Amino acid sequence: MKIGKGIRLFAAVLAIGVMQAAGAADPDKKEIRFGATAGPYADQIRYGVKPVLEKRGYKVTIVEFSDYVQPNLALADGAIDANAFQHVAYLKKFSADRKLQLSEVVQVPTAPIGIYSNKHKALTEVKAGATVSLPNDPSNLARAITILQQIGWVTLKPGTDMIRASERDIESNPHKLRLIQLEAAQLPRSLDDVDYGFVNGNFALAAGLKLNSALALEKIPDYYMNLVAVKTADLNKPFVKDIREAYQSAEFKAVAQQRFAGFVPPAYQK
Structure with a gap:
């Protein structure tokens, strides 16, 4: 009887530990897979955002795309954690057409058409x-x-x-x-x-x-400013807050002014 109780107790403790680990996984998230179209929006992450996030202990992997369809599908599927390539008008229409739950995080310096x-x-x-x-x-x-x-x-x-x-x-x-x-x-x-x-x-x-x-x-009107998007379920998670703060940092502003002249700055950089 004592051995049986010990096994049951061990199993219960193990199950609690697994559930706690699962619940704690996101707050302790230290790797961000960041999607972007190849070119300036990937480079904004590479030179201006990634270094800030790395200082906060994250490992940042940049995933580059060559079209406007795959980045949102990859985001919805969980293949990436965030993306930067689109404006809010495109995000809303794409999400509605594909029945995806995606949301805006922060605007980014945007190259005009x-x-x-x-x-x-x-x-x-x-x-x-x-x-x-x-x-x-x-x-x-x-x-x-x-x-x-x-x-x-x-x-x-x-x-x-x-x-x-x-x-x-x-x-x-x-x-x-x-x-x-x-x-x-x-x-x-x-x-x-x-x-x-x-x-x-x-x-x-x-x-x-x-x-x-x-x-x-x-x-560029405000609704055509490009932005960072994440899954709506992730919107209030710590890693998303850190992404937002990285874009709004003085370090990123300095990179944007040096490397992306001619881009329209978001309101927080004016």
Whole structure:
């Protein structure tokens, strides 16, 4: 009887220990797998955020992606713990479409979308029938459509929702532009084949383009500022708090000002 009680007691203690370990795993989390699109947002983590987190005892692994789909799927699946590549409009739509529970943590310095050309030196050189490449994901397409109106190349129907604008909202196209929608990562390559191309800042820089070489740059509204996202269930966990504080640190601000000139700073860096 005593041996049986001892075994049962040991098993109970072991079970409690396992449950306690499981409950304590997240507060003691010391490894962060951080996803980002290759280029400046991965580099922001590499040079500005990772060193701050490492000082706090974390091991940070950067996972680079080449598109705008996989980073959120990897986050939802638990393959990574956080990502930095998207703005809130994209995050909300993607999460709603895929039924994912993802949330914003903090905004990051953001490279504006720009209009580039390998064939023309100015927007005023636009001719009838010119070809223009744009990103094909709905939120970034809306950004490009909005800029087309701002530079006077198209007009949009009254009452158009700028966050959801598409080609269907174009009321007039006086230059008879041919709009070619492509995956955002392919836009830099398209510049050899089109007259003008809209290129997201991260992909422009990754392709060796300079922000100041754009013929026009977007004036980024708040809802197009890029951000860090995590699973909603993780939003109040200690490692997420530490990520937020790393971005808001003086060390990161110094790196951003030195390495990412031309990026639009978030409010906490102004």
